Amino acid sequence: MQNNHIIFINKLIKRFPMGNSEFTALRGINLTFGKGEFAGFVGPSGSGKTTLLNIIGSLDSPSEGEVRVMDQSIGNLSHKQAARLRNKYLGFIFQTYNLLPVYTVYENVEFPLLLLNKSPGERKKAVLDALEWVGLTDKIKSRPGQLSGGQCQRVAIARAMVKRPQIVLADEPTANLDAENSHHILQTMEKLNQELQTTFLFATHDSKVIGYLRRKISLVDGQVAKDEKNKSSKSRGGKK
């Protein structure tokens, strides 16, 4: 890993075809992230936050430049290798929770462990631990349809954290939640970041989320306008 950075982004450019022309979403991004960071990309809609998060999450690939995650070059990964990277090292939290509707809370959280071929005993312990972190042990048998938005997002956090990934990528995780639930969720994530040293990367324009970030990267028109420590962070620690 380059200088102990688990994420290394160098001269990243991302273009999307738009009819006969191209739209450049990211223009020469240079960033690095270390273990245990609690950072976020902030900026208005169309600034490239989600695109950047998707590339880091190996769901998309760079048009130019280099992105290395856990020492693997995203641009050179095959579908299979990208899937393995996500499976092993990455957790995702989405704005709309993206829980699997026919599964129970337990089964949703268990899912990433099934893909990792963990034994039933290991799975059970890890799922119960994850549900305890988010305070949902009493909802094990519920299905997503029976839960509130806040509870769904907590299940999504448990699902992202159950395999104890190195990096969690959260795209607008509080956009569908009220203020109280948003704070609850953010506190949970912050706690997990501190306890498990998991790197959290957010894409957000929600001031509540921004308030918790220890590192704030402002994106404007696909470029890093500002990369700063968040002095007003409610977060109590962690390391950069």
Next chain:
Amino acid sequence: MIVLKLAFRNLIGAGLRTWLNVVVLSMSFVVIIWQQGLLDGWNQQARRDTIEWEIGGGQYWHKNYDPYDPFTIEDSHGLIPAQLLQSTKKGQAAPVLVAQASIYPQGRIQNVLLKGIYPDQKVIQIPTDRLKNKSVDLDVVPAVIGTRMAKSTHLHVGDYVTVRWRDTNGTFDATEIQIVQIMKTNVGTVDFNQLWLPFDQLQKMMQTPDQATLVIMAQGHENIQVNGWIFRDHDFLLRDIKELIKSKTVGGMVLYFLLLFLAWIAIFDTQVLSIFRRRKEIGTLIALGMTRSRVVTLFTLEGSMHSILAALMAAVYGIPLLRMQAMRGFSMPEMTDNMGLAIADKIFPVYGAGLVLGTTIIVMISVTIVSLIPARKIATMKPTDAIKGKIS
């Protein structure tokens, strides 16, 4: 294994949508097996009855004999060869003399075939023993006819009817025939327009002593070369049944594929809808670390598992239903009796392991293919769009 588990979980989790498809598919299973079983049962019954009532273990035909060419009948008889005569004496063969004649029931004229057979024969099931103990005097000749013949001629047991024929020397003669038995047989080809007479009396009528047109051999007979006579085996003698069953099977296949098509449409539709509605889920699965090919496999398995559930459901209600049908039989409409083929009043379907397994495998493979076609679209989806529920 995990994909299999997940597919099963998704399928059960889909609830009513799954069960509707499963019900449609299970009905296809049961009807296909029932229909094919009915045809197999009919085939077996027709072959068995034809062997027992008409062809025995094969027949030796006089070299000129062609049952489909009435002009050959006059010349198609000859002395029964020694080997066949020996078999006849041992009860292992039944010579038959065939002659053309006319009868005059109710004042009408009707062309018939006279078939002379030994009253003591046990090679075929024609109740020839009723021809015994009658005088060989030509004044009154006993005859056995079938129910179809009796119906068309309005003849009853004890009735007399005038028969007129031309013997081998070209002389016309006539006598009275008395109906001594009306037999009920599934085999129309020993019934329609035929009168079964004592062998000796017909020989006398035709002036053809010791001669026969054909010799029916007992079952288990081994083919031997007989000069001037041609051995016709089961393959030859049952070819009409085979052809008819084949044509019925082709007709049955239309229903077979129609039923399967309905089930395919239901599953295809479910798959297309599923992939459309579950785009976000597909994106999530990819984000969680599933490869696209694994997601395609998952969705294909979900589709193909309909057939497993359908097979189980079909077993639950289909086995008792089909078993009851196999025991009670399927009543055939009366008109099918006149088709000229051995059709019993009731057909008992036969469900062989090959039929059940074959149908299950065909349904499973076809459903898997039908499930795979829409699922392949997943491979071209962009996960970033799928996560948001967008179509890419």
